[in-house]
Amino acid sequence: MKADPKRVLTGAHYLDGDHAAAEGALAAGCTFVAGYPITPSTEVVERMAERFPRVGGVFIQMEDELGSMAAVVGAAWGGSKAMTVTSGPGFSLMMENIGLACMMEAPCVVVNVQRGGPSTGLPTLPGQADMMQAKWGSHGDYELIALSPNSPQECFWATIKAFNLSERFRVPVLVMMDECVGHMTEKVVIPEADQIELYPRRYTKLSPEEYLPFKTGKDLVPEMIKAGDGYKIHVTGLTHDERGYPVMTWEAQEKLVRRLIEKIRLFKDELVDVEEEQTDNADVVVVSYGISSRVSIPAIQKARKEGIKVGYLRLIIAWPFPEKKIYELAQKIKGFVVVEMNYGQMVLEVERATKGKTKTILVPHGGGWVHEPEDIYKAIKEAAK
Amino acid sequence: MMTEIRISGYGGQGIIRCGYIIGKATSLYDNKYATLTQSFGPEARGSACSAQVLVSEDKILYPYVTLPHILVAMSQEAYTKFSPNLDLNGILIIDDDLVTLQEARGNIKTYAIPSTRLAEEMGAKIVANIVMLGFFTAITGVITPEAAKKAVSDSVPQRLVDLNLRAFEKGFKFGQEVKEVSKVEKV
Amino acid sequence: MSEVQLKKKKEELEEEHPMEHLLRMERMPHIWCPTCGIGTAVTAFLMALEKSQIPLKDTAIVSGIGCTGRVAGYVKLDSFHSTHGRAIPFATGLKLANPKLKVVVFSGDGDIIGIGGNHFLHAARRNMDLTVVCVNNFIYAMTGGQCAATTPITANTSTSPYGNFEQPFNLPYLAASCGAVYVARWTALDVRRLAKSLTEALQKKGFSFVEIICPCSTLYARRNRLGTGLDLMKFYHDNSVIKHGADLSELDIGFQSKIVVGKFIDRERPTFIEGVNQGLRGVLKEKFVEYGGPIDDD
Numbered sequence: 055m056k057a058d059p060k061r062v063l064t065g066a067h068y069l070d071g072d073h074a075a076a077e078g079a080l081a082a083g084c085t086f087v088a089g090y091p092i093t094p095s096t097e098v099v100e101r102m103a104e105r106f107p108r109v110g111g112v113f114i115q116m117e118d119e120l121g122s123m124a125a126v127v128g129a130a131w132g133g134s135k136a137m138t139v140t141s142g143p144g145f146s147l148m149m150e151n152i153g154l155a156c157m158m159e160a161p162c163v164v165v166n167v168q169r170g171g172p173s174t175g176l177p178t179l180p181g182q183a184d185m186m187q188a189k190w191g192s193h194g195d196y197e198l199i200a201l202s203p204n205s206p207q208e209c210f211w212a213t214i215k216a217f218n219l220s221e222r223f224r225v226p227v228l229v230m231m232d233e234c235v236g237h238m239t240e241k242v243v244i245p246e247a248d249q250i251e252l253y254p255r256r257y258t259k260l261s262p263e264e265y266l267p268f269k270t271g272k273d274l275v276p277e278m279i280k281a282g283d284g285y286k287i288h289v290t291g292l293t294h295d296e297r298g299y300p301v302m303t304w305e306a307q308e309k310l311v312r313r314l315i316e317k318i319r320l321f322k323d324e325l326v327d328v329e330e331e332q333t334d335n336a337d338v339v340v341v342s343y344g345i346s347s348r349v350s351i352p353a354i355q356k357a358r359k360e361g362i363k364v365g366y367l368r369l370i371i372a373w374p375f376p377e378k379k380i381y382e383l384a385q386k387i388k389g390f391v392v393v394e395m396n397y398g399q400m401v402l403e404v405e406r407a408t409k410g411k412t413k414t415i416l417v418p419h420g421g422g423w424v425h426e427p428e429d430i431y432k433a434i435k436e437a438a439k
Numbered sequence: 440m441m442t443e444i445r446i447s448g449y450g451g452q453g454i455i456r457c458g459y460i461i462g463k464a465t466s467l468y469d470n471k472y473a474t475l476t477q478s479f480g481p482e483a484r485g486s487a488c489s490a491q492v493l494v495s496e497d498k499i500l501y502p503y504v505t506l507p508h509i510l511v512a513m514s515q516e517a518y519t520k521f522s523p524n525l526d527l528n529g530i531l532i533i534d535d536d537l538v539t540l541q542e543a544r545g546n547i548k549t550y551a552i553p554s555t556r557l558a559e560e561m562g563a564k565i566v567a568n569i570v571m572l573g574f575f576t577a578i579t580g581v582i583t584p585e586a587a588k589k590a591v592s593d594s595v596p597q598r599l600v601d602l603n604l605r606a607f608e609k610g611f612k613f614g615q616e617v618k619e620v621s622k623v624e625k626v
Numbered sequence: 627m628s629e630v631q632l633k634k635k636k637e638e639l640e641e642e643h644p645m646e647h648l649l650r651m652e653r654m655p656h657i658w659c660p661t662c663g664i665g666t667a668v669t670a671f672l673m674a675l676e677k678s679q680i681p682l683k684d685t686a687i688v689s690g691i692g693c694t695g696r697v698a699g700y701v702k703l704d705s706f707h708s709t710h711g712r713a714i715p716f717a718t719g720l721k722l723a724n725p726k727l728k729v730v731v732f733s734g735d736g737d738i739i740g741i742g743g744n745h746f747l748h749a750a751r752r753n754m755d756l757t758v759v760c761v762n763n764f765i766y767a768m769t770g771g772q773c774a775a776t777t778p779i780t781a782n783t784s785t786s787p788y789g790n791f792e793q794p795f796n797l798p799y800l801a802a803s804c805g806a807v808y809v810a811r812w813t814a815l816d817v818r819r820l821a822k823s824l825t826e827a828l829q830k831k832g833f834s835f836v837e838i839i840c841p842c843s844t845l846y847a848r849r850n851r852l853g854t855g856l857d858l859m860k861f862y863h864d865n866s867v868i869k870h871g872a873d874l875s876e877l878d879i880g881f882q883s884k885i886v887v888g889k890f891i892d893r894e895r896p897t898f899i900e901g902v903n904q905g906l907r908g909v910l911k912e913k914f915v916e917y918g919g920p921i922d923d924d
Contacts, residue, residue, distance in 0.1 A: 132723025
C-alpha cells in the first residue's frame with residue numbers, strides 16, 4: 055500500500071535528523087506517539103506534537119519512559135502504528151517493555167538518539183554506545199531489528215523502513231540514531247506519497263472461531279487483530295501457546311521462544327542492508343555506522359591517495375548483524391577497521407563473523423565528539439600491513 | 440570547493456537560526472549542498488554557542504568544520520574562543536559593539552557591523568542575527584541575496600517576515616557600502 | 627447414592643455457571659487459593675459488566691502482574707496481561723489508539739499503587755478514560771507475602787517480620803486528590819454493593835476507581851494469625867462501616883481497624899480525550915484533524 059498524501063510533507067526541506075525522523079514516522083502512517091522529553095531526542099516528539107493535530111494522530115507526553123513504552127505496546131494492540139522516542143537513560147527504562155513488545159509481537163518503533171553514557175553522561179553530546187543494549191538490553195532471549203541512519207535524509211527513510219519491518223516481522227524495530235545525526239541539518243527531500251511503499255498490518259481474515267492469535271504459517275509471523283474486533287483474544291507477557299494462554303512448561307518455552315528467534319534469523323539475508331563502496335578488491339575494509347561512517351571518509355580518501363585499497367562498508371541495519379557479508383570479505387582482505395563511538399561493541403560482531411580469517415582493528419571513541427580522521431587513517435595503515 | 444563557516448555568539452542571539460538560514464538558502468535555493476551542525480551548552484541563554492555550516496558544490500560526506508574560512512563572532516567570548524582557529528586567509532565578521540578586536544593574524548580580512556544596534560534602531564533587537572545575515576551575504580557572497588531572502592521568509596513566523604526582510608536589507612546594504620569602501624581603500 | 631441422586635448430582639455438575647459466557651472456562655481451574663477474595667471481586671465485576679450493558683466486543687481488560695494480575699487471563703474479553711506496574715500506561719495506549727473501547731484495568735495494590743504508582747497518579751490527573759479496579763489484600767501475595775504500600779502498620783509480612791512500621795497509602799484519598807471522577811471502596815463481602823459501584827464506574831466517563839478490600843488467607847491472614855478467608859469476611863462484616871461521601875482523609879486502614887466503605891467521589895470533569903480535542907479544535911479551528919481510531923489497512 056502507498057502512504058497517505060495528507061500525512062506526507064512532499065517537497066524539499068532543510069531539516070535535522072530528529073525532525074526528519076518525525077516526518078518519516080508520519081509518512082509511514084504512525085498515529086500514536088508516547089514519549090518523555092530527553093535530550094537530544096526531544097525535537098522528534100515536539101514535531102509530532104505539532105503535526106499530529108493537523109493530520110490525525112495522538113501524541114501523549116507520558117510520566118516516564120516505562121509508561122511510554124508500555125503505552126506504545128498497548129496502542130499497537132489497539133490498532134495504531136505506534137512509536138516512542140528517547141535517548142540513553144530513557145532507553146534503559148524502556149527495556150522491560152521492549153521485551154513485552156517482543157513477547158506480545160506488537161509492531162512498534164523505538165527511536166534512540168544516542169548520547170554519551172553511562173548514566174546521565176553527556177546529554178547534549180553524541181555517543182554510539184547503546185548498540186549492544188539495543189540487541190541484548192531486555193532480559194531473556196529474543197531477536198529484533200535495529201537501523202542506524204547517517205544523515206537527516208536517511209533518518210526519514212530509516213523511520214519508514216522501521217515501521218515497515220515492524221509490521222512485516224511483528225517486532226519492535228529500533229532506529230539507533232546518534233546526537234550528531236539527530237542534530238545535523240541537511241536537505242531532506244520528501245517524495246510524493248505514491249513513491250512511499252508501506253507494509254500494511256497483517257490483519258487476519260479468519261473468523262473469531264478459526265483464529266488463534268499466535269498460530270503462524272511458514273514465515274513464523276502470526277496474523278494480528280486489534281482490540282475491539284470481536285475476537286476476545288488473550289495476550290500475555292508470560293510464555294504462551296498459540297491461543298495466547300500461559301503455559302509454564304519447557305516445551306511451550308521451546309516452541310514460542312524458538313519461533314520468536316527464528317522469525318528473524320530465517321530472514322537474516324533479506325535483512326542485510328549495508329552501503330558498500332570499493333569492497334571488491336579491497337585490502338582493508340572500514341566498517342562503521344551512523345555519524346562515524348561519515349567521519350571515516352576523509353581517512354579512507356587519504357589512505358586511497360597513498361595507494362591503499364580501502365573499502366567502505368556501512369551498516370544501515372545493524373541488527374541482525376550481516377555476518378555472512380563480513381565473513382565473505384574476511385576471506386579476501388588483510389583486515390577490518392571498525393570505527394564506532396564506544397570502546398568496542400559492534401567490533402565484537404565483526405570479530406565473531408570473521409571466524410579468525412582476518413584481523414580486526416577497533417578505532418574506539420568514548421563519545422562527546424567524533425573521531426579524529428587521523429586516528430582512523432592510522433588504523434587503516436596498520437590493517438593494510 | 441568547500442567553504443567552512445562558523446557563526447558564533449551566545450545563546451539567545453539567534454546564532455543557530457542564522458546558520459540554519461545560510462544552510463537552507465544554499466541547499467534549497469542556491470542548489471548547492473549545505474550541512475549545519477551546532478554546539479551549545481545546557482543553558483538556553485547566555486552560554487557560548489556556535490553553528491557550523493559547510494557549503495559545497497559536491498555532496499558533503501565529512502560534516503564538520505575543521506578550519507573555518509569564515510567566522511562570524513557576535514560576542515567577545517565567542518571571538519576569543521573561535522578566532523584563533525580561523526584560516527589565516529579567512530574572513531572575520533564581527534558585531535563591533537560587542538567585540539573588541541585583538542591583534543590581527545595573517546591575511547585575515549575583518550569586516551564589522553553594529554548589527555545589534557542597527558536592530559535596536561529598528562525597534563527589534565531580536566533581528567540582530569538577520570541584520571548580520573544580510574551583512575554576511577553582502578560580504579562573503581557564499582549565498583545569493585535572493586536565496587537568503589527566500590530562506591528568511593520561510594524560516595520565521597508569517598507575521599515577522601516583513602520585519603526580518605527589512606533587517607536583512609539593512610545588513611545587506613551596510614555590507615555593500617563597507618565593501619565599496621574597502622575596494623576604494625585598496626585602489 | 628441412588629440413581630436418582632446420581633442423576634441429580636450430574637445435572638448439578640453440568641449446570642452452567644451463570645458467568646460462564648464471560649469467562650474462559652477452558653482455563654479453569656484458576657490459580658487462586660481457596661477463600662481468596664479475588665474470585666468474588668471478578669464475579670462482582672462480571673455482574674457489573676452485564677448490568678452496564680457496554681458491548682462486550684468493545685470492552686478490553688488489562689492487568690499487570692500478581693495474583694490479581696491474572697484476572698485478564700480468565701475474563702472473556704480482549705484481555706492483556708502486561709508487565710508489572712504498567713497496566714495503566716498499557717491501557718492508556720490501548721484506549722488512545724482505539725477510543726471506542728471501554729478499557730478496564732484490573733490489578734492488585736502492589737501492581738497499581740506500589741510499582742505502578744506514578745502511572746496511577748498521572749492517569750487520574752489526566753482523567754484518562756479508564757476504569758481502574760484495584761484489589762487490595764494488603765500484601766504482595768504472588769511472591770509469598772511481602773510488605774506492600776498498603777500493608778497496615780504493625781502487620782506482619784515476610785519482609786516485615788517484626789511488623790510493618792511504614793505508613794500505608796489511603797487509596798481513595800490518593801485517587802481523589804489526583805483527580806479521579808469516581809472513587810469507591812468496598813470489601814469482598816459487599817458483593818452487591820460492589821457490583822453496583824463497578825457498574826457505575828464502568829458507565830462513568832473518565833478515570834473511575836474502585837478499591838476492593840480482599841482477604842488473602844494463605845499469606846496475610848496466616849502470617850497475622852487472623853484465621854481463614856472466612857474469618858476475614860466475618861471481620862469485614864463486623865468492622866466495615868458504610869459512609870458514602872466520607873471525609874477522604876479519614877479513610878486510612880489500620881491493622882484490624884474499622885474499614886470505611888462506600889462511594890466517596892462522583893463528579894464530572896472533561897476526560898483526557900475530550901479536553902485535548904476540545905482544546906485543539908479551539909486553537910486550530912478547521913485545521914484540526916481529530917483522530918477517530920484505527921482504519922483497517924485492507
